[in-house]
Amino acid sequence: MRLEFTPEQADFAERIGGICRAVWNTGLEQRREYRRRDAWINYRQQAKELVEAKAEHSWLSEAPSHCLQQTLIDLDKACHRNGTFRVRWRSGRHWRPSFRMPDGGKIEVERLNKRWGRVKLPKFGWVRFRMSRALGGTVRSATVSRDGGRWYISFLVEDGIVQPGRHASTSSIGVDRGVAVAVAASDGRLYDRSFASKVEAERYKRFQRKLARQKKGSANRRRTLDLMRAMKRRERNRRADFNAWVVNRLTARHGIIAIEKLPVWNMTASARGTVIAPGKNVRQKAGLNRSILDKGWCQFERALTNAARYTGTTIVKVPAAYTSQTCSRCRTTDPESRESQAVYRCRACGHSENADVNAAKNILAAGLAVTACGDLGAGRSVKQEPQPSQVGIPAIRRREEAK
Numbered sequence: 001m002r003l004e005f006t007p008e009q010a011d012f013a014e015r016i017g018g019i020c021r022a023v024w025n026t027g028l029e030q031r032r033e034y035r036r037r038d039a040w041i042n043y044r045q046q047a048k049e050l051v052e053a054k055a056e057h058s059w060l061s062e063a064p065s066h067c068l069q070q071t072l073i074d075l076d077k078a079c080h081r082n083g084t085f086r087v088r089w090r091s092g093r094h095w096r097p098s099f100r101m102p103d104g105g106k107i108e109v110e111r112l113n114k115r116w117g118r119v120k121l122p123k124f125g126w127v128r129f130r131m132s133r134a135l136g137g138t139v140r141s142a143t144v145s146r147d148g149g150r151w152y153i154s155f156l157v158e159d160g161i162v163q164p165g166r167h168a169s170t171s172s173i174g175v176d177r178g179v180a181v182a183v184a185a186s187d188g189r190l191y192d193r194s195f196a197s198k199v200e201a202e203r204y205k206r207f208q209r210k211l212a213r214q215k216k217g218s219a220n221r222r223r224t225l226d227l228m229r230a231m232k233r234r235e236r237n238r239r240a241d242f243n244a245w246v247v248n249r250l251t252a253r254h255g256i257i258a259i260e261k262l263p264v265w266n267m268t269a270s271a272r273g274t275v276i277a278p279g280k281n282v283r284q285k286a287g288l289n290r291s292i293l294d295k296g297w298c299q300f301e302r303a304l305t306n307a308a309r310y311t312g313t314t315i316v317k318v319p320a321a322y323t324s325q326t327c328s329r330c331r332t333t334d335p336e337s338r339e340s341q342a343v344y345r346c347r348a349c350g351h352s353e354n355a356d357v358n359a360a361k362n363i364l365a366a367g368l369a370v371t372a373c374g375d376l377g378a379g380r381s382v383k384q385e386p387q388p389s390q391v392g393i394p395a396i397r398r399r400e401e402a403k
């Protein structure tokens with residue numbers, strides 16, 4: 001949600017972001033130095049040293065101390081998760097300033113009118129922000145971050161929802177996250193939206209060419225970069241809106257949603273990992289990867305899981321193998337039947353359909369097979385999956401024969 005800082009507040013936020021960055025980098029350097037000598041330093045020690053450092057360097061005290069502690073906590077977590085030497089520096093150029101205010105009790109939020117709210121942040125005072133929806137719970141923490149020239153705030157809210165009721169509807173749907181369209185559903189609906197128009201894509205390319213000609217560090221170059229970032233930000237916002245919209249529709253109507261469990265990271269790892277080991281097929285894959293990432297699959301899944309918490313919708317994840325090669329009518333698996341990226345035509349029964357809808361139907365069938373095995377219980381997400389080579393199809397057959 002967008003924050004409306006006064007220029008002074010924006011300057012202040014920028015400084016806090018800078019201080020947090022300095023704390024992060026210093027803390028990381030310290031951890032690495034310890035590791036090189038086969039020693040460890042933990043969060044508690046670092047926090048203690050931070051207090052001592054504040055006595056010496058008054059500029060550190062400008063930031064709320066909780067923000068700095070939170071930075072060290074985040075660093076601690078990052079080092080545990082990724083290893084001290086794989087945690088990234090926060091470089092001034094690539095890092096978007098952000099800091100977390102972990103003290104929910106000191107953050108007050110008020111709604112001013114339909115569109116605006118205001119929040120009281122420690123050391124900042126009241127700040128207006130675009131309140132697009134009610135928070136629906138007590139604030140536990142707030143994260144302030146800058147994206148391009150704008151500041152945003154997000155809240156972590158304790159909503160008190162522990163166990164959602166069962167979804168009122170028992171209807172189920174399969175969803176395929178396709179390459180040709182963003183989302184295809186087994187009821188034949190296709191959800192798609194381009195996040196950048198052709199004109200915008202052209203404009204972006206023009207900027208890229210312009211950037212290549214401009215001198216590093218020049219004011220013009222910085223202006224071009226700002227414009228490019230603004231375009232990317234618009235794209236991201238549109239994608240988030242789109243995902244939210246689709247997810248709300250799906251979860252409102254259906255009690256069970258089956259989705260593909262895609263190894264997204266594996267699919268993109270080879271193209272991303274060019275620095276470490278240049279893969280041979282990076283070029284061929286780059287096109288597909290880009291479109292996968294474009295559609296924001298991870299974000300979609302996250303939005304879906306989150307929305308399902310509120311509606312009580314069950315999300316079933318099934319392995320993706322063969323879902324795009326199997327006929328949803330006669331269940332013949334035949335790689336040749338996929339006529340093109342967009343059309344599936346079964347060579348056995350002549351069934352012809354949008355390829356992504358066909359896949360969505362298979363996903364639904366596999367998902368229902370899992371739920372029919374009685375693994376659902378009280379849980380909302382199903383961990384157990386059918387074997388990849390079967391995709392739950394025999395189980396579905398049995399169900400149909402029993403009717």
Ligand SMILES: [Zn+2]
Pocket residue numbers: 327328329330331332346347348349350351
């Ligand atoms: Zn068929």
